Amino acid sequence: MLRAINVGGRNRLSMRVLAELATGLGHREVVTHLQSGNLVFVPAVPSEEEVSRELAAHLSELGLSQVDVMVRSADEMATVARTNPLGGDPQGWHVTFLQEPPDPVRLAALDPLKGAPDRFLVVGRDVYLSCAGRYSDSVLTNSFLERRLGVRATTRNWATVMRLAELANAPATQ
DSSP states (O other): OEESOBSSSTTBOOHHHHHHHHHHTTOEEEEEETTTTEEEEEOSSSOHHHHHHHHHHHHHHTTOOSOEEOOOOHHHHHHHHHOOSSOSOGGGEEEEEESSOOOHHHHHHSOTTTTTTSEEEEETTEEEEEOSSOGGGOSOOHHHHHHHHOSOEEEEEHHHHHHHHHHHTSOOOO
């Protein structure tokens, strides 16, 4: 999942170009979802860190600034899709994917009531959100979580999380 890829404005990137880039780097079974930097593929290298660094470097070469890449395995996406530790209405569910696990001291300092009535729970590199209203009206934004936790992040709504998990765990079509 790419952070800071926009449908319009700064850092525009067509999903066709993104798919071609990933294929050119040797990744297989490349599929994009929506126009917001969602990419599913079988990686050419086993290291998440290497995949993230390689994609970010090539995106920078295309003139895209400060695009962070959050990588999750198919198993990790399946776990996220099966997990909803907050309950409530799925319409208000989101997941913020962190680039790395947050520092335990910063995590402990994060006030769980800060976003009320919205709720959150950090599980490893993922922040589960349950928004009472619209995500755009919540204080629990990427910027808020990045500042408080000190790590880069990107957020997806629950429908997108479910679709990415489905794509990542689909049998290969040959």
